[in-house]
Amino acid sequence: xTDSSAAATPTRASPPALVSPLPGEDFAAxxxxxxxxxxxxxxxxxxxxxxxxxxxxxTFLAMYRHRAAFDAARxxxxxxxxxxxxxxADYRKQxxxxxxxxxxxxxxxxTTPAADDLVAERQQREMIHEALxxxxxxRRAVLVMHELDGEAIPVVAQTLEIPLNTAYSxxxxxxxxxxxxxxxxxxxxxxx
Amino acid sequence: xxxxxxxxxxxxxxxxxxLLDAARALExxxxxxxxxxxxxxEGTIASEIAAPPRVDSVAERPSLGARVARVxxxxxAGVLVAFAAGVLTGRVTKSTDAPQSLTAPRSAxxxxxxxxxxASISEIAVIDVVVVSPxxxxxxxxxxxxxxxxxxPDVRTSAPRRPTARTPEPEDLTAETHLMDMARSALARxxxxxxxDAIDQHARAFAQGQLAEDRESLAVQALVTLGRREQATRRxxxxxxxxxxxxxxxxxxxxIALIR
Numbered sequence: 001x002t003d004s005s006a007a008a009t010p011t012r013a014s015p016p017a018l019v020s021p022l023p024g025e026d027f028a029a030x031x032x033x034x035x036x037x038x039x040x041x042x043x044x045x046x047x048x049x050x051x052x053x054x055x056x057x058x059t060f061l062a063m064y065r066h067r068a069a070f071d072a073a074r075x076x077x078x079x080x081x082x083x084x085x086x087x088x089a090d091y092r093k094q095x096x097x098x099x100x101x102x103x104x105x106x107x108x109x110x111t112t113p114a115a116d117d118l119v120a121e122r123q124q125r126e127m128i129h130e131a132l133x134x135x136x137x138x139r140r141a142v143l144v145m146h147e148l149d150g151e152a153i154p155v156v157a158q159t160l161e162i163p164l165n166t167a168y169s170x171x172x173x174x175x176x177x178x179x180x181x182x183x184x185x186x187x188x189x190x191x192x
Numbered sequence: 193x194x195x196x197x198x199x200x201x202x203x204x205x206x207x208x209x210x211l212l213d214a215a216r217a218l219e220x221x222x223x224x225x226x227x228x229x230x231x232x233x234e235g236t237i238a239s240e241i242a243a244p245p246r247v248d249s250v251a252e253r254p255s256l257g258a259r260v261a262r263v264x265x266x267x268x269a270g271v272l273v274a275f276a277a278g279v280l281t282g283r284v285t286k287s288t289d290a291p292q293s294l295t296a297p298r299s300a301x302x303x304x305x306x307x308x309x310x311a312s313i314s315e316i317a318v319i320d321v322v323v324v325s326p327x328x329x330x331x332x333x334x335x336x337x338x339x340x341x342x343x344x345p346d347v348r349t350s351a352p353r354r355p356t357a358r359t360p361e362p363e364d365l366t367a368e369t370h371l372m373d374m375a376r377s378a379l380a381r382x383x384x385x386x387x388x389d390a391i392d393q394h395a396r397a398f399a400q401g402q403l404a405e406d407r408e409s410l411a412v413q414a415l416v417t418l419g420r421r422e423q424a425t426r427r428x429x430x431x432x433x434x435x436x437x438x439x440x441x442x443x444x445x446x447x448i449a450l451i452r
Contacts (some may be wrong), residue, residue: 035220035226036218036219056229057236064233
């Protein structure tokens, strides 16, 4: 296990490029084009900061092993997300990671306004992840795919292989639960 | 204020999308970590190619019968139905005669890897036919070579569920998504005319499509950008009637507010 928090940088544009080398072609290029998306998806799906490197490795390895099954006629991002979701689901089943503290030991010193902004942004992001932790993975996946990746609900339903109404229903309850959890997290930190 | 109907599955209630703003940007690994991760990945892949996952001793390796029994247990209902149908029609086939449509696309090298891992051709056919579904192959991590050779996939819980009758059709949805991506991308670049072209194309091909709500919200935004106020207003009114508490209602209202 490695401390991945040391080198994480919130610098990539969102959403990821729709045009990427396909997994069955140049896998290294595919890796470079999608690594930020995989990394972020795993984090959004509840993988701890310190485990992101290992879980990213697992995700890419699984995609490599199944690259022949990729259908180039279909959108790439939901395919990648499905792998990240599977890896995150397996990760969450392991009890050990829950006992490990989330250590962000490399916070930049807040000595300038820009650094202050950076810290505030990071804290805000961590608060969102904390609120996402209140959701079960089914709802969390729908919320992440739709609200953060911008996938339409029918695409979400197709990717997760659930009926359309189930996807809508999960989105509705995920929004409610997330909003409530975020309020609680803000209250704990003394924010309005 | 919109009236909400909790019985309507598409009525999603109040929601403030800005709650997630701080998490929208992708947070990737640093360049150094990315290089390390790629090197690690290439190392793992190279070692797998050189020495595919293998069960060391015959004693540790589950027999073919045990492995078939495991997948049969997992698919007991389907197997029984298929067997019964076979008996009734007098066409019970060997596993190697399974229809190709049930197998995932697999390269010659993957088949070679399977053989190198000690699987016979009939085992490969059994593993392919029973474990890999088209849904697995197309959308998610299928249970494949490595899982079969490790011998521990719980297909009852780990394989993605097959699409139900109400799950969107993949082909149409792909085409719809492509057109909507074109429209969204054109709109983001300020090319509202091009966005309208894609929107009109979608409207012709998929008038009642699964992404109709997405299309109409984009249409309002594009028309506002083009300064076609009347058309934008009419389309927004139609949107409100059809999707009074739709997912994209806030976008429509935000666009219309610009021309009020």
